Amino acid sequence: MTNDEQAVIDATARFYDAIEKMVSGQGLEAMREAWHHTDRVTGGHPSGNWSEGWDEVWATWEVFASFGREDRGGSSISGLRAYVYGDTAYTTCVFQASPAFGGDPLACTNVLRRMDGVWKIIHHHADKSPSMGAALERIATGG
Amino acid sequence: MATKAARNVLPVRHTDRQPGARCSLPCSNFGAEMVRSPGDRTVEVLSRCLSGRYSPHMERIGDERAGFSVGFDPATSTVHVRAWGFWGVEVATAFDSEVSNGCRGLPRGSTMFMDMSELKPMRDEGQLSFRRLIGELPRLGIKDTTIRTDNQLTKLQLLRLAGTVAAGELIRFT
Numbered sequence: 024m025t026n027d028e029q030a031v032i033d034a035t036a037r038f039y040d041a042i043e044k045m046v047s048g049q050g051l052e053a054m055r056e057a058w059h060h061t062d063r064v065t066g067g068h069p070s071g072n073w074s075e076g077w078d079e080v081w082a083t084w085e086v087f088a089s090f091g092r093e094d095r096g097g098s099s100i101s102g103l104r105a106y107v108y109g110d111t112a113y114t115t116c117v118f119q120a121s122p123a124f125g126g127d128p129l130a131c132t133n134v135l136r137r138m139d140g141v142w143k144i145i146h147h148h149a150d151k152s153p154s155m156g157a158a159l160e161r162i163a164t165g166g
Numbered sequence: 167m168a169t170k171a172a173r174n175v176l177p178v179r180h181t182d183r184q185p186g187a188r189c190s191l192p193c194s195n196f197g198a199e200m201v202r203s204p205g206d207r208t209v210e211v212l213s214r215c216l217s218g219r220y221s222p223h224m225e226r227i228g229d230e231r232a233g234f235s236v237g238f239d240p241a242t243s244t245v246h247v248r249a250w251g252f253w254g255v256e257v258a259t260a261f262d263s264e265v266s267n268g269c270r271g272l273p274r275g276s277t278m279f280m281d282m283s284e285l286k287p288m289r290d291e292g293q294l295s296f297r298r299l300i301g302e303l304p305r306l307g308i309k310d311t312t313i314r315t316d317n318q319l320t321k322l323q324l325l326r327l328a329g330t331v332a333a334g335e336l337i338r339f340t
Contacts, residue, residue: 071319074286079252082287086323156318163325 024105031105031112031135034142038133039100039118045088046121047096054084059136059143069120069129069152070159090159095123100131110137118149123162125155227264228257236268243276245269245308250284258292262299269306278308283316287323296324301331311337 024032034057041053058064060077067073068087074080103116111134118129127150134146224237224246232251239246247265269276288296303311313328315321321339328334 068319070322071287072317074252076252078289079286082252082289083319085289086287086319089323089326156322159322160325163322163329165329 025107027107027112028105030142031107031114032103034135034144035103035105035114035116035133036100038144038147039098039116042118043096043098043121045084046091046098046124048091048093050091051084051088054088055081057144059138059145061145064145066146067148069125069127069149070156090124090162092123095121097121098124111135112137112142120152120155123158125152125158127152127154225264225268227260228253233257234261234264236265238268238272238276243273245272245276245278247278247280248284249280249282252286253288253292255289255291258288258295261292261295262302265299266302266306269308272307274307275309276307278303278311280311280313282320282324283314285315285320286317287319293323293327297327297331300328300333300337303333303336309336312340313337314340 037053038057041051041057044053045051058077058080062076064077064080065073065075066080066083068083071083071086074083098121099119100116101119103114105112105114114133114135116131116133118131120127120129129150129152131147131149133144133148135142136145224235226235227233228251232253234247234249234257236245236247238244245265245268247268249261253261269278300311313324315324325339328337
């Protein structure tokens with residue numbers, strides 16, 4: 024593995040660590056750090072539609088974070104692979120949602136960009152997960 | 167209906183923004199005309215000829231990318247709210263006051279239909295504004311509210327916000 028590939032793997036791992044912190048009620052600071060904050064970032068979650076630009080992307084993470092709680096963690100990833108093309112790279116993996124968030128295994132793709140020498144996420148996409156939406160609706164309605 | 171009408175700009179011009187006000191202009195069609203006003207707000211005046219009567223006037227805040235509209239249909243005693251896009255601060259902070267204004271003088275027991283199918287998850291200002299409005303609905307004479315959402319993240323956000331106010335029990339999601 025090249026140094027760039029390792030750096031991309033590390034940056035992606037930080038992103039998924041940020042998700043685990045978010046769902047376990049530890050806030051979004053790590054998530055904020057994992058992304059480049061520009062108008063040219065995009066996100067597609069297991070629930071909802073595409074979001075474009077950092078402000079929209081951030082608002083979607085805030086929705087998920089509002090469901091975060093100490094006992095709702097337990098997410099993980101497997102099969103993380105990195106493919107580097109100059110200052111742009113993408114990664115693939117399978118994200119295992121925590122039980123409280125539906126528990127589905129979701130195929131994911133992330134695009135990263137190196138800016139000022141730092142690799143961060145500029146695009147995230149995960150499979151749709153009806154069970155995640157249903158689980159969060161149950162939480163939202165107190166069920 | 168507002169969307170359909172907005173796409174067909176017809177010669178209906180009106181400046182009376184009171185919900186349910188009768189249009190004094192002759193009209194043989196239905197349609198809408200957007201009038202740009204200061205502060206980058208757009209007032210959409212919707213008139214519809216229906217058995218010799220004119221329908222409510224829809225007020226629109228924002229633009230095509232992000233905004234909302236509100237109007238009252240006296241035939242069904244229903245306040246229609248439509249929201250779309252990713253709200254900036256100006257649109258978000260105007261939401262509760264503009265919709266409340268649109269509900270002034272309603273007959274008790276009116277209903278509200280919110281079409282939020284094109285609304286993206288809101289930032290703090292929008293959440294606060296939505297929450298304030300929901301809390302005010304009983305005082306405004308709204309007996310129940312139906313919210314339509316297509317974006318599941320938006321639905322989750324609205325569900326959670328509705329659950330934080332007592333009046334949230336009067337809301338149904340479709």
